Amino acid sequence: MDNYRFILSGGGTGGHIYPAIAIANELKERFPDAEILFVGAKDRMEMEKVPQAGYKIEGLWISGVQRKLTPKNLMFPLKVISSLVRSASILNKFKPHAVIGTGGFASGPLLKVASVKGIPCLIQEQNSYAGITNKLLADKVKKICVAYEGMDKFFPKDKIVKTGNPVRSDLISLSENRDNAMQFFNLDMDKPTLLVLGGSLGARRINELIEDKLSFFKTFGLQLIWQCGKLYYEEYKKYDSEEVKVYPFINRMDFAYTATDMIISRSGAGAVSELSIVGKPVIFIPSPNVAEDHQTKNAKALVAENAAVMIAERDLDTEFEEDFTDLMLTKNRQQELSDNIKRMSLPDATKRIVDEIEKMLGKG
Template structure:
C-alpha cells in the first residue's frame, strides 16, 4: 500500500490528547510505513505532551468562543479565519491520506478543511455527551468511534462504532514495588492518588487542603496529589508539603504509569479518559464529577463505574464534608478494594486503540484502491 500519512488534530486537555497519542502509537505499531503529524495549539498541554511522546506537532491559532461576553470573543472571527488558512496550508503541505479528530477547538478548522479537500475524516469521541467540535464535524466524517453507547445518538448511525477509549499501553506495565520506590514510598503503607485532570480541580484541591492532616497523620496514608499548574504555587505555600513526609504535591504527573501502579485508591474527576485509565489499571476510585461540563457527561461516566461496582461517587458540593470518611471506609477494607479493582478491570477495553487503528488503515487502503 505504500506510506500512510496521518494528520491528527487534538488539543486543550489530556482527555483529547492522550487518546490521540494512543491511536498514533497503535498506527505506528501496525505499520512502520506510517507518517504521523499532530496539529495543536502552542498555548495548551499538547505542545509539550505530543513532543514528549516523540511525534511531530505543528500549530494553528484558535481558541474557544466564550458563552458570556469577553474581549477575547472579539478576536474569535480573526482567529477562526487565520486557523482555516493555516489548516489549508498544513494539509496541502503534508498531504495526508486521512485526518483524525480527537476533539478540542483545534480539530474544528482542521477537520472542516479536510472534508472540503475530500480527505477522509475520522472522529474519535471520548465522552458520553460529545463535544461541540466533533458534533459539528460528524455529518462529513467517514468513520466515528465512540467510547460510550450514550454518545451514539448524537452521530449518524451508519458510520458510528462503539470502540472504547484508547489508553496508553504503558499504564498497566509498571511494577508496584518500583513505582513506590520512584516516589520514595514504603510498601507498608496505603497510597492515595489525587487527580484533578490535566488542569487541576478547585473543589478537590480545597477538600485535600482542609483534610491533609487527617489523611496523612491520622490515617497514615502516602499521598500523591496532582493539583494542576494554576493551583500549585498557592497550595505549596499554604499547605507546606515539606511538613508532610509522605506527601508528594505535583503540578502535573508525567509518569502516570508509576502513579497508578503505586496507588491503592484514586480520587479523580470522572472525565472519560480518567474512567478508562482507572478501568485499564484496575484501580478502585472515588469519582467527583465536574459540574461544569456539557451535558453533565462526567456524572454519566461516573454512574457507569459505580453501577458496575468499580467506584464510589461523591458530588462536588459534598466533597469537602465527606472526603475523609469516604477514603477511610474504602482504603481500610481489603475485601472491598479487591472487589472494586476486579470490577474496574472488567470494564476495561484495552484494545480500543488497536481496533481503531485497524479500521483507519482499512479505510485508507479502500480509498487508495478506488
C-alpha cells in the same frame, strides 16, 4: 504501500492531545514510512506537547466561543474563515490519505475541509457526552470511534465503533512489583496508600479537601501520594513528610498506580480510561468547570455500573468523610469496585482505532 500521509488534529487540553499522539505512534508502528502531521490551535498546549513527542505541527488561528458576550466572540467568525482557508492550504500541500480528529477547536475546520475534499476522515470521541466539535462533524466523517455505550444519541449509529480511549502504553500491563514502587516513593510497605490526582495543573478544590482531611486520613493509618499540580506545589509542599509525599507532577505513574490501594481523582476521559485499566477502587470528584459538565457524566457512567464512587464538589463537606470511611472499612466493596471498573477497560483501544483507519484506506 506504507508511505501513507496522515493528519491528526485535536487539542486545547491533554484529553484531546494525548489520544492523538497515541494514535500517531500506532500508525508509525504499522507504517514506518508514513508521514504524520498534526494540526492544532495556535497558543494552545499542543504546540508544545506534539513536538516533544517528535511530530511536526501546524497551528490554526482558532478558539472556542466564549460563554459570555466578549470582544473575543466578535473575532470568532473571522477566526473560523481564517482557519478554513489555512486548513485548505495545509491539505492541498500535504495531501493526506486520511485525517483523524480527536476533538478540540482546531479539528473542526480541518476535518470540515478534508471531508468536503473527499478525504476519508475519522473522529475519536473520548467522553460519554460528545463535544460540540465532534457533534458538528458527525455527518461529514466516515467513522466515529467512541469509549461509551449509548453514543447513538449524538452520532449516526452506522458510523459508531466502540473502541475505548487510547492510554499510555506503560499502563497496559502494570508489571512493576510493589516493593520497587514503594521504594520509589519512600513509603512504608505495611501501610495502606492513597493516591490523589487532580490533573497535571492541579485541582484547587481537591487540594483544599486533602489539606483539610490530613488528620482524618491519619486515623486510618494511611500514607498519601499527592499530586497537587504545578500551579499549587508552592502552596502545599509544606505538607511533604514521611506519610505524605507531595508532588507537582508524577512522572512514574506506573509506580504510583502499583503502590496505591485507593485513588481520588478528577474524571476527565483520559483519567477514567487509565483508571479502568489500573483497576483500583476510585472516588471521582468531577470538575464542575468543564464544557457540558462532561466529567460528571463520565463518572456517572461508571457509578451506574457499580464501578466507582462519585462525590460532587458541592457535597464534599457533607458526604466525603462518610463515603470514604464506608469504602475504607469495607474490603468487599473495594474489591467489587475494583473488579467492575477493570471489566470496563478497553486496553486495545489504540490498536482498534488504527484498525478502523486501515479499513478506511481499503486495507481492512
